[in-house]
Amino acid sequence: MTAVHLGMPAFPSFPEAAEAATTDAQLRRNLRNATHTIRDKRARAVAELSDWAGLRAAAAAIKNRTLRHLDHYLLQLEEAVTKAGGRVHWAIDAADANRIVAELVKATGETHVVKVKSMATQEIGLNEALAAEGITAYETDLAELIVQLGDDRPSHILVPAIHRNRSEIREIFVRAMGRWGRAAPDGLTDRPADLAEAARLHLREKFLSAKVAVSGANFMVAETGTLVVVESEGNGRMCLTLPETLISVVGIEKIVPTWQDLEVYLQLLPRSSTAERMNPYTSTWTGTAEGDGPREFHLVLLDNGRTGALADQVGRQALRCIRCSACLNVCPVYERAGGHAYGSAYPGPIGAILTPQLRGITSALDASLPYASSLCGACYEVCPVAIDIPEVLVHLRERVAETGKGHPAERTAMRAARWVLEDPARLARAQRLATRARRFRPRHLPGPAAAWTDTREVPRIPEESFRDWWRRTQGGGPRAGGGPAGKGGR
Amino acid sequence: MMGSRELVLARVRAALADVPRDEAPEDFPVDRDYLDAHATGSPAEVADLLADNLADYRAVVHRCSAAELPGLLARLLAEHRSGDVAVPPALPGDWLADSEGVRVLTDDGSLTASRLDRVDSVVTACAVAVAETGTIVLDAKPDQGRRLLSLVPDHHICVVRPEQVVASVAQALRRLDPSRPLTWISGPSATSDIELDRVEGVHGPRTLEAVLLAD
Numbered sequence: 001m002t003a004v005h006l007g008m009p010a011f012p013s014f015p016e017a018a019e020a021a022t023t024d025a026q027l028r029r030n031l032r033n034a035t036h037t038i039r040d041k042r043a044r045a046v047a048e049l050s051d052w053a054g055l056r057a058a059a060a061a062i063k064n065r066t067l068r069h070l071d072h073y074l075l076q077l078e079e080a081v082t083k084a085g086g087r088v089h090w091a092i093d094a095a096d097a098n099r100i101v102a103e104l105v106k107a108t109g110e111t112h113v114v115k116v117k118s119m120a121t122q123e124i125g126l127n128e129a130l131a132a133e134g135i136t137a138y139e140t141d142l143a144e145l146i147v148q149l150g151d152d153r154p155s156h157i158l159v160p161a162i163h164r165n166r167s168e169i170r171e172i173f174v175r176a177m178g179r180w181g182r183a184a185p186d187g188l189t190d191r192p193a194d195l196a197e198a199a200r201l202h203l204r205e206k207f208l209s210a211k212v213a214v215s216g217a218n219f220m221v222a223e224t225g226t227l228v229v230v231e232s233e234g235n236g237r238m239c240l241t242l243p244e245t246l247i248s249v250v251g252i253e254k255i256v257p258t259w260q261d262l263e264v265y266l267q268l269l270p271r272s273s274t275a276e277r278m279n280p281y282t283s284t285w286t287g288t289a290e291g292d293g294p295r296e297f298h299l300v301l302l303d304n305g306r307t308g309a310l311a312d313q314v315g316r317q318a319l320r321c322i323r324c325s326a327c328l329n330v331c332p333v334y335e336r337a338g339g340h341a342y343g344s345a346y347p348g349p350i351g352a353i354l355t356p357q358l359r360g361i362t363s364a365l366d367a368s369l370p371y372a373s374s375l376c377g378a379c380y381e382v383c384p385v386a387i388d389i390p391e392v393l394v395h396l397r398e399r400v401a402e403t404g405k406g407h408p409a410e411r412t413a414m415r416a417a418r419w420v421l422e423d424p425a426r427l428a429r430a431q432r433l434a435t436r437a438r439r440f441r442p443r444h445l446p447g448p449a450a451a452w453t454d455t456r457e458v459p460r461i462p463e464e465s466f467r468d469w470w471r472r473t474q475g476g477g478p479r480a481g482g483g484p485a486g487k488g489g490r
Numbered sequence: 491m492m493g494s495r496e497l498v499l500a501r502v503r504a505a506l507a508d509v510p511r512d513e514a515p516e517d518f519p520v521d522r523d524y525l526d527a528h529a530t531g532s533p534a535e536v537a538d539l540l541a542d543n544l545a546d547y548r549a550v551v552h553r554c555s556a557a558e559l560p561g562l563l564a565r566l567l568a569e570h571r572s573g574d575v576a577v578p579p580a581l582p583g584d585w586l587a588d589s590e591g592v593r594v595l596t597d598d599g600s601l602t603a604s605r606l607d608r609v610d611s612v613v614t615a616c617a618v619a620v621a622e623t624g625t626i627v628l629d630a631k632p633d634q635g636r637r638l639l640s641l642v643p644d645h646h647i648c649v650v651r652p653e654q655v656v657a658s659v660a661q662a663l664r665r666l667d668p669s670r671p672l673t674w675i676s677g678p679s680a681t682s683d684i685e686l687d688r689v690e691g692v693h694g695p696r697t698l699e700a701v702l703l704a705d
């Protein structure tokens with residue numbers, strides 16, 4: 001089997017990359033500001049719904065049902081999409097998916113495609129693969145555009161350019177827009193509204209001439225064959241509506257069984273991700289529509305390691321993830337380490353459990369990821385599909401430990417654990433966040449960190465649970481009003 | 491050699507070896523222990539909530555009777571100094587009756603995106619509006635038109651009839667036909683990608699005006 005590609009030039013290991021990030025004061029400031037802003041607003045948006053716990057339980061159960069019968073739902077989806085005029089392709093890994101997309105684009109005779117932000121295509125390194133075939137992919141989300149023009153990598157699922165401030169963005173636009181198309185207007189200031197206007201003009205030219213678009217999807221409805229894209233800026237609508245050919249690359253786990261099931265996720269996702277009652281735009285489409293939108297629709301169903309995660313009965317729950325990024329925003333380790341340290345398209349707590357499962361734990365980086373956590377449990381508390389991230393982390397640590405003593409992977413993992421645990425202030429804060437209600441609380445951390453915990457017990461959980469602390473400190477006003485706009489990761 | 495389709499399906503089945511062979515998808519329980527709607531007031535209260543939530547996400551909200559609608563639309567288009575106004579093929583006949591001096595481009599399927607990029611406004615009806623989230627849903631029927639119609643112009647006026655207002659997302663989904671292309675709109679296009687400052691209007695219409703008709 002070939003190595004699973006997750007779309008990032010790998011850092012040697014989490015601890016090394018994290019060290020590099022922590023010396024970047026600007027990055028740390030931006031990240032801290034962003035994560036705290038979003039997390040406070042999220043708490044207010046969630047508090048608006050008295051039945052949040054019921055929605056969360058249903059969201060987890062629906063995804064569990066889907067995953068336990070994934071073969072059934074994949075076939076049902078394939079049939080429904082085909083009946084509605086779409087074509088379904090299956091990709092075993094990144095190379096397979098990239099080849100399929102490149103061939104589909106070539107068949108149109110085009111050498112340019114517009115893209116709407118998609119974690120799946122980031123994961124498989126689609127842009128680079130298309131470039132190698134002489135096809136240019138234009139990213140159209142503002143943040144992705146900033147990242148692309150800056151020759152950079154995203155650092156947050158929701159706000160990939162979180163590590164750039166406004167004057168850096170202005171510089172990137174002035175320097176690079178002309179090379180990619182319409183240049184930045186003369187005298188561009190660093191006001192966010194002016195920067196957004198520059199992006200609007202730059203991209204409109206691309207939308208109006210694009211013949212092929214590539215997207216991901218947030219959800220696929222098995223019974224109807226409907227795909228759903230949740231977004232804020234409208235570039236998604238542009239890509240899904242204007243071109244003649246639409247190619248959507250979607251992970252096989254993104255299925256929900258029924259149209260009704262969307263009532264759960266369309267309530268949970270916007271509030272968890274951008275802290276909004278509803279994101280500005282949601283598009284749904286089923287195959288092709290006569291006289292409206294693309295004439296050709298291709299769905300590429302992507303495995304790329306997902307069946308490996310599915311086979312692990314503890315790790316399987318990571319496939320419930322709806323990419324809201326709530327877990328990133330509450331994670332003390334992510335806040336300090338930054339998104340790049342996780343070495344794949346998936347940063348933060350979800351990346352720490354998803355990447356090693358998709359890619360395997362053979363490399364030093366991937367073996368170190370399960371240690372990129374203090375197991376404080378804040379991620380589990382906010383996760384709208386109730387993924388018990390600490391449980392999976394501990395499970396993966398056990399698997400790393402099984403690779404054997406003296407293995408280079410184990411040594412890196414050890415360093416990651418030390419990096420997370422050595423800062424007493426950070427650890428104290430993490431433990432303060434830990435919840436009394438958590439059913440999982442090891443006295444000794446298994447695996448490489450055992451050496452650390454053997455000499456010192458894991459600090460006791462304080463009386464106040466995370467949930468209590470959250471309520472007390474985050475308040476929770478009656479309205480969610482005017483939250484930051486973003487988009488759910490796809 | 492197995493094709494990718496068979497290979498993926500075989501891997502999925504192998505991964506699920508722990509699931510009892512005789513378990514049907516419906517055998518796995520899903521408790522829907524949540525509310526069908528959070529807003530349970532009278533239709534008038536639900537309409538008020540819709541207006542509040544639309545405004546909260548920076549849509550401009552107007553309320554009027556059916557008789558007042560042509561006058562209101564004329565005023566809104568004049569205030570926006572709109573010359574060219576795009577409309578779907580079956581916009582109710584009298585809506586633009588008072589809008590003198592505007593050029594109405596009725597989309598018969600031939601308006602291109604480039605042409606729409608040069609119109610000043612678009613006026614459409616909608617399919618459903620969701621009060622709890624401040625959302626308007628378009629389903630591309632003839633009184634709303636193709637999806638690009640409400641996307642490319644910079645100014646969108648959307649008229650909501652009282653019977654189209656529902657309280658919740660769940661109620662909206664039940665009314666909608668998944669086989670139609672749907673666009674759910676909650677306020678104008680927005681981004682917070684630059685230092686988390688919310689900026690209205692990137693690619694969709696930068697101004698969204700919602701007209702809620704009274705009974």
Ligand code: SF4
Nearest residue numbers: 321322324325327383
């Ligand atoms: S793991 Fe949960 S909280 Fe984190 S991105 Fe996925 S769904 Fe959101």
